[in-house]
Amino acid sequence: MTRAAILRAARDRFAADGYDRATIRAIAADARIDPSMVMRYFGSKENLFATAAEFDLRLPDLSGVPADRLGTALVSYFFTRWEGDSTLPALLRTASTNPSGAERVRAIFATQLGVAVGRVVADPDEAPRRAGLVASQLLGVALTRYVLRLPPMVDISPAELITWLAPTVQRYLRDPDPR
Amino acid sequence: MTRAAILRAARDRFAADGYDRATIRAIAADARIDPSMVMRYFGSKENLFATAAEFDLRLPDLSGVPADRLGTALVSYFFTRWEGDSTLPALLRTASTNPSGAERVRAIFATQLGVAVGRVVADPDEAPRRAGLVASQLLGVALTRYVLRLPPMVDISPAELITWLAPTVQRYLRDPDPR
DNA sequence: TTGAGAAGTCAACAGCCGTTGGCATACCGT
DNA sequence: ACGGTATGCCAACGGCTGTTGACTTCTCAA
Numbered sequence A, B: 001m002t003r004a005a006i007l008r009a010a011r012d013r014f015a016a017d018g019y020d021r022a023t024i025r026a027i028a029a030d031a032r033i034d035p036s037m038v039m040r041y042f043g044s045k046e047n048l049f050a051t052a053a054e055f056d057l058r059l060p061d062l063s064g065v066p067a068d069r070l071g072t073a074l075v076s077y078f079f080t081r082w083e084g085d086s087t088l089p090a091l092l093r094t095a096s097t098n099p100s101g102a103e104r105v106r107a108i109f110a111t112q113l114g115v116a117v118g119r120v121v122a123d124p125d126e127a128p129r130r131a132g133l134v135a136s137q138l139l140g141v142a143l144t145r146y147v148l149r150l151p152p153m154v155d156i157s158p159a160e161l162i163t164w165l166a167p168t169v170q171r172y173l174r175d176p177d178p179r
Numbered sequence C: 001t002t003g004a005g006a007a008g009t010c011a012a013c014a015g016c017c018g019t020t021g022g023c024a025t026a027c028c029g030t
Numbered sequence D: 001a002c003g004g005t006a007t008g009c010c011a012a013c014g015g016c017t018g019t020t021g022a023c024t025t026c027t028c029a030a
Helices: A002-021 A024-030 A035-042 A045-052 A067-082 A087-097 A099-120 A124-147 A151-155 A158-174 B002-021 B024-030 B035-042 B045-052 B067-082 B087-097 B099-120 B124-147 B151-155 B158-174
Strands: none
Touching: A002 A024, A002 A035, A002 A045, A002 A087, A002 B002, A002 B087, A024 A035, A024 A045, A035 A045, A045 A099, A067 A124, A067 A158, A087 A099, A087 A124, A087 B002, A087 B087, A087 B124, A099 A124, A099 A158, A124 A151, A124 A158, A124 B087, A124 B124, A124 B151, A151 B124, A158 B158, B002 B024, B002 B035, B002 B045, B002 B087, B024 B035, B024 B045, B035 B045, B045 B099, B067 B124, B067 B158, B087 B099, B087 B124, B099 B124, B099 B158, B124 B151, B124 B158
């Protein structure tokens, strides 16, 4: 189906180039159709991006995980979900320069990670703060590994990264406020 | 001086809009001169960005800091250096979509953070990996706080952020490899 | 006073962009 | 066989971009 081909090409281009540099003409060329077809199916570039970047973190249910293994569970999940999927870098690239892209990230963060963290945190008042800290570390990894491609972060294996990151996330989720 | 006015306007625009959306015409308008002046002074947009984003992390000498306080020292420094300076978000916004911007970030971290970390790490072989992990956390904070502006990360105070982040950075710098 | 050189203005260029509308073709139920 | 509908291509539009070169104005030393 043409519509699906456009979406696939759009995701790749947005991921590789970000919102501004990813042109409708290039996306159409990748999908081997005319640029006007993109408009017919999606109305506008903004709308195409909204549809292409519509996404679900598909966070697993963490409520069955032992409290002292939450960090490992969440970090492991992060890599099985995103290693090899270019949607997250696409979103980061776009959110960095496009205000509506940034808004989208904030919404995803609040409704998905925020809610999931809220369920495993001891004091509900602290949930947003703890979720923010977790996001800062995990999005930092996504940024340095998938977008900026800092060599040390690219070369290291997911398994080793998990052993380094899990204690950090575990502490952000469960340790008492260090103040 | 005109040259300085252009640079100031360029930094602001690159910071606010990223490389692509920051137009030479807009920068020139901010500096209240003609767009062609920008070309006369800097030759090209690429070159203007290179000059505007020329920057020095100005990392302090960490060799005098007690080994168990390195995390606090580095994280505290991060906020005194970047809170209120829009150059880092400008660089991140640009590096996310512009390949030469990303290359610039890689160079800065290799020659500045990498070297500084190399001096305080126990085993020199592990220095790049530890520097990468530190970068992942600190750039993650810059991304979520200054670029994406996730509410919990914006609302939290630098002082509190330091108490949360310092142990993370301390562990990345000095703790034994968790494998 | 004059003249060289810096500083700044102006209009235009070629190219790429998102978007539009008209026109051809293929498909498919009736 | 037919007509409607989906699918597709083509050419063009107005607008914005980085960049260029010719032109005017200012500054200041000789």
